[in-house]
Amino acid sequence: MQRCASPWKSTWKIMAERRAVLASVAIGAALLASVSVAAAQSTCDQTEVIVTGEGTSARFSVEIADDAGERALGLMNRTEMARSHGMLFVYEKPQPVAFWMANTLIPLDMIFIDRRGVVIRVHENAVPLDRTPIPGGDAVFAVLEINGGLASGLGIEAGDVLRHPAFGPEAADPCAEQ
Structure with a gap:
């Protein structure tokens, strides 16, 4: 059974x-x-910048300009730049910085950044070929140049934070320990 x-x-x-x-x-x-x-x-590497803030999250592939010659040339004489690209100018120490658009053929947004990677000023739509100085402030450690109008479109503003190895361990948004 x-x-x-x-x-x-x-x-x-x-x-x-x-x-x-x-x-x-x-x-x-x-x-x-x-x-x-x-x-x-x-994902923190030399060729990428990540920008975050309230309502902002953006990623850019960047060229680095970290010596006097590279910073002097910048994005001059270029007729275009991909939307998700830019150039990160890095200085040895925070200092007064002013940019201009001599020999620059495309409109740019200039994002001025302090030693900790915090955005201190955004200058939008710098006019191509204009030689008028664009001051960034007295304690600028880096400047991110991206296509004109993109900062506003992405909501990038003062107080936002950049992640990149250039800002070191004291960064507001530091890279992970390797």
Whole structure:
């Protein structure tokens, strides 16, 4: 004679299996979240700038101008620049900085940044070929130049923060330790 299995026993078994599946899903989601955070922090490299702020999140591929010759040439004589590109001018120490648009053929937004990577001023739509000085402030450590009108379109403003290795460990949004 064959015994009938209790319907309660199979119900308990099904519930236990479901709990195990849910626990696995929860653990997987937690691991994925931690990997995503680590991946976001590890994306800090010389060729990329990440700008964040209230309502702002933007990423730019950048060329670095970190010596006098590169800073003097900047983006002069270029007829175009891809939307997600820019140039990051980096100085040895914070200092008074003013830019101009001599020999620059495309309109640019100039984002002036302090030593911690915090935006201190945004100058929008600098006029091509204009030699009028555009002051950034007295303690500028870096300047990000992007296509004219893009800063406003992306909501980039004073107080936003840039992530890039140039700002070092004291940055407002530091790169992850390697």
